[in-house]
Amino acid sequence: MTMEISNRLGLANVKSDYIHAAGRKLEDIHEQLLELEAKGEVKVIHIKDENKAIEADTLFGWKKKIPTNKIWHHKSCGQCGNIPGYPVSLLWFMNQMGLEYVDERNQTSCTAWNYHGSATSNPVGLAAVAVRNWHRAYELGLFPLFHCATTFGDYKEMRNMLVEYKELRDEVRRIMHKIGRELVIPEYIVHYSEWVHVMRFEIAKLKKYDLSNIIATVHPACHTYKMIPEDCIYDKDIYAGKRTAVSTGVALALGAQVADYSTWYDCCGFGFRHILTEREASRSFVMDRKIRPMVREAHSDVCITQDTGCTTTLDKNQWIGKAMGYTEQVPVMADVMFAALACGADVFKIVQLQWHTTDWRPLCEKMGIDWKKSEEEYNAYLEELKAGGKTVNLYEYPKS
Amino acid sequence: MEYDENGVSIVPSEFKKEIFEEARKDFRYEEYVRGCLNCGVCTGGCPPHRFFDFSPRIVLQKMKSKDPELIWTMMDEYIWACFQCFTCAMICPFLNSPGGIIAVLREIAVRRGFESAKKVLKPYSRVLLKLTAYGNQLSPDMIQPDFFPDWGPTIGYASTDLAVKRKAIPMPTLQVTNLAWDVAPEAMKELYEIFDEAGVFKIIESVDPSLYEIIQDIVDDVRSS
Numbered sequence: 238m239t240m241e242i243s244n245r246l247g248l249a250n251v252k253s254d255y256i257h258a259a260g261r262k263l264e265d266i267h268e269q270l271l272e273l274e275a276k277g278e279v280k281v282i283h284i285k286d287e288n289k290a291i292e293a294d295t296l297f298g299w300k301k302k303i304p305t306n307k308i309w310h311h312k313s314c315g316q317c318g319n320i321p322g323y324p325v326s327l328l329w330f331m332n333q334m335g336l337e338y339v340d341e342r343n344q345t346s347c348t349a350w351n352y353h354g355s356a357t358s359n360p361v362g363l364a365a366v367a368v369r370n371w372h373r374a375y376e377l378g379l380f381p382l383f384h385c386a387t388t389f390g391d392y393k394e395m396r397n398m399l400v401e402y403k404e405l406r407d408e409v410r411r412i413m414h415k416i417g418r419e420l421v422i423p424e425y426i427v428h429y430s431e432w433v434h435v436m437r438f439e440i441a442k443l444k445k446y447d448l449s450n451i452i453a454t455v456h457p458a459c460h461t462y463k464m465i466p467e468d469c470i471y472d473k474d475i476y477a478g479k480r481t482a483v484s485t486g487v488a489l490a491l492g493a494q495v496a497d498y499s500t501w502y503d504c505c506g507f508g509f510r511h512i513l514t515e516r517e518a519s520r521s522f523v524m525d526r527k528i529r530p531m532v533r534e535a536h537s538d539v540c541i542t543q544d545t546g547c548t549t550t551l552d553k554n555q556w557i558g559k560a561m562g563y564t565e566q567v568p569v570m571a572d573v574m575f576a577a578l579a580c581g582a583d584v585f586k587i588v589q590l591q592w593h594t595t596d597w598r599p600l601c602e603k604m605g606i607d608w609k610k611s612e613e614e615y616n617a618y619l620e621e622l623k624a625g626g627k628t629v630n631l632y633e634y635p636k637s
Numbered sequence: 638m639e640y641d642e643n644g645v646s647i648v649p650s651e652f653k654k655e656i657f658e659e660a661r662k663d664f665r666y667e668e669y670v671r672g673c674l675n676c677g678v679c680t681g682g683c684p685p686h687r688f689f690d691f692s693p694r695i696v697l698q699k700m701k702s703k704d705p706e707l708i709w710t711m712m713d714e715y716i717w718a719c720f721q722c723f724t725c726a727m728i729c730p731f732l733n734s735p736g737g738i739i740a741v742l743r744e745i746a747v748r749r750g751f752e753s754a755k756k757v758l759k760p761y762s763r764v765l766l767k768l769t770a771y772g773n774q775l776s777p778d779m780i781q782p783d784f785f786p787d788w789g790p791t792i793g794y795a796s797t798d799l800a801v802k803r804k805a806i807p808m809p810t811l812q813v814t815n816l817a818w819d820v821a822p823e824a825m826k827e828l829y830e831i832f833d834e835a836g837v838f839k840i841i842e843s844v845d846p847s848l849y850e851i852i853q854d855i856v857d858d859v860r861s862s
Contacts (some may be wrong), residue, residue: 312810314768318775318817319795321806328808340810342821346773347826353721355758356743357765357844360665390723402664412834416827459722466727473844504684508709508720514760516787518688526684556789594789602711615805622801631807 249455249485249495253477265299265465269400278406279399282375291435291496293470301425301436301470304382305622308338309374313385314346315545322570322589323548328576328631329431329587330436333443333580338382340632343373343637347383349391350546354509358456360398364405365412367395372418382427386544389428390460393452393468397428428461430483430543431470433573435572437490445581448493448603448619453575454567455485455495456527456551458544459504484543484572491579496535500526506554520554526562528555532565539600540569555595568597584608585615656712659745660700660738669737671696679725680733691718693725700738708742713753716742721823750843762848768839770855772820772828777803778814794861825859 274281284290288304295301308331317324324340348366352358353508369391374381383389399406399422410420433440462469462481472482475489480501488495506522508515528551530535542548552569570578574588582588584606590597591612601608622628641647660666663701679693680686686693696716726734739807741858758765765780768774799814800808810818832838842849 242718270649312818314773314775314817316817317773317811318777319780321808324811325806325808340808342810342819343824344818345820345824346768346817348768348774351764351768351774353740353760355844356740356747356754357758357764357769357840358837359744359835360838362831362837365831365835366828373824398665404664412831415834416830418827459724463723463727501651502682502724504720506684506720508685508722510717510757510761511720513764514655516756518685520787521688522684526687553785553788553792556791557787569664586805589806592795594791619798619801619805622804623798628804628809628812629807630809633809 242385249476249497250474250489251477252474253303256286259553263297265425266400266468267299268395270396270424279377280375280419280421282371282380282421284380284424288380291430293431293435294472296467296469296471299467301427301431301468303425303427303431304380305432305436306336307379308382308432309377309379310338310340311344311347311370311381312340312353312389313388313545314350315549316384320545320548320571320589320592321578322574322587322592323545323632325572325587325631326573326587327384327433329577329582330440330443330573330580332431332631332636334439338632339377339379344370347385347391348386349387350385350509352391353387354513357451360395360405361408361412364395364399364409367392368399368409368413368420368422369418371423372413374423375419375421375433380427380504381423382429382432384429384545386428386430386458386460387546389426390464393426393465397465398423426468428431428452428483428543430461430572432436433576434470434472434483434486439485440487440576441490441492443580444491446579446606448491448579448604451493451600451603452536452538453488453493453494453541454498454531454535454539455488455541455572456505456543456547457481457501458542458547459486461543473614476552484541487576488541491576493575493579496537498530498535498537500530503527505542505547505550507550509546512546516554519559523551523554524558524561524565527551527561527563528558528567532567537567538603539573540567540576542569542571542572553594566595568593568595568600570597583614584611585619586611591615639673641681648709650705653709656749657703657705657708658747660708660741663741665737665741669734669741670697670700671733672731673701673733674731676730677735678730682724682728684722684724685718685720689718691715693719693739696739697733712742712746712751714757716746717753717757717832733808744840747840748843755844758844762845765841765845765848767816768850769837770852770859771816772825773817776816822859822862829839829856829860 475482479521
């Protein structure tokens with residue numbers, strides 16, 4: 238086994254010719270799904286040539302096809318409600334690359350944040366909501382791309398349950414018929430961070446700023462790589478294939494230094510219910526287990542996330558830490574937002590950092606971005622809109 | 638309900654057995670509760686274990702004991718400490734899922750309207766209302782300084798001139814203030830049908846009857862529109 242270690246800050250860009258395939262073996266659900274399709278039990282949303290898929294390795298070395306084109310955007314409640322620059326940055330990249338997609342109103346929440354917080358649903362409810370949204374992509378002839386890590390984790394779980402349990406399939410099929418839909422399952426459940434990962438070298442071609450002096454720390458989302466871990470991207474050139482590669486991959490491709498820290502595997506403290514109803518637990522976790530190690534051990538300039546709840550929890554809970562003597566602060570943003578900043582997207586109109594709580598201006602200044610000019614232009618734009626001006630959109634959804 | 642001399646409710650053994658049987662009959666039980674080596678790696682990696690009297694190893698061991706009395710001891714606040722991050726499930730050498738079996742126990746607690754579940758979920762009602770009535774669960778107008786004072790002085794940004802700031806987001810689906818995105822009524826109606834058929838509305842009625850009434854009024858309005 239050969240290994241190449243060139244990163245002075247940790248393991249992020251350690252390369253290895255050893256593929257992480259040891260350990261427990263599970264059955265490949267993808268094969269079972271195709272068998273069910275052959276029996277006429279389910280319909281499958283297949284990857285087509287027009288989806289321009291790029292293949293990636295998962296935990297056990299299985300191949301996963303990531304569609305890059307003809308996408309149906311499955312939005313995230315928390316991103317759209319609270320971190321709007323998250324989906325906007327993703328659409329901005331797709332526009333830059335001339336890719337086709339649909340962003341529309343005919344979509345519901347996956348309802349999984351609520352389930353993991355309150356348990357006020359059940360497998361039939363969760364699976365039926367999943368199939369309902371999958372079917373909407375299917376009838377438009379598009380492949381669904383899931384923005385939220387909890388949606389990604391939940392939909393992987395629901396896909397597995399639907400494949401493994403006939404009774405669940407029968408019940409969900411019955412409900413789908415009641416609402417005029419069919420039981421369909423995507424060939425692959427794909428998270429936006431996987432799209433960003435496989436497109437990282439195309440993204441890097443758009444880079445406008447030198448990031449070689451930026452130290453990033455990555456917070457991987459639990460529901461990306463701990464829920465159905467076998468269906469998550471690993472790359473032998475990133476962390477030597479020993480940790481999930483998404484988010485770290487794009488930061489490295491853009492030339493940032495990705496530093497290791499001792500609590501990489503810890504969650505963010507979101508807790509689904511705790512972030513709203515037991516906030517002292519969330520904020521203690523944020524400061525003690527994530528932000529302080531990132532700053533003290535890695536001198537991090539930016540915390541890179543890949544999920545909705547993590548971004549909110551890590552960003553919003555730093556200010557209150559000062560009351561208890563926690564002086565460490567680090568701006569928090571998703572991989573796609575950091576990439577958009579690096580590629581010249583407008584700080585206010587596209588990346589929308591004005592909604593974030595922890596100060597991100599020092600990061601922009603270190604990257605060489607003139608955020609003050611962006612703020613002036615944004616404020617002028619708001620005045621135009623107040624006076625009845627027209628919004629400049631990245632996309633116009635079909636009017637029904 | 639019977640009470641002892643200290644006013645503590647006495648739960649009959651038969652009822653505790655019924656709860657255990659309900660969990661054991663769940664189709665996920667065998668997948669989530671397998672052999673346990675008692676190695677404790679799940680608890681060592683468990684985030685809430687650092688802040689609460691909570692251990693996924695204990696959850697697994699109690700489930701493995703098949704003792705209804707022991708399992709009953711987890712049905713109050715204990716199961717609600719879990720963050721549902723599934724660190725335990727990822728690192729368990731035996732493929733157990735303590736987080737998964739906790740979800741099953743929580744479902745029983747809300748389905749049966751346990752007082753502990755009602756108490757824990759009371760502050761969560763805003764989210765439940767948004768999600769079940771409108772189809773997504775976090776709206777821009779929920780981020781108010783009086784509700785999130787611990788998020789710092791800049792949190793007020795989100796509550797001033799919100800309509801024009803949302804209009805300036807270059808995705809038309811996001812240009813609303815009362816929902817995360819502007820959910821189409823046909824999508825909401827399909828969601829209601831799913832909630833009816835899967836028994837989700839019934840669950841909410843058992844855990845919060847007043848909230849259920851409010852949700853049903855909104856559902857009726859949307860359905861008749």
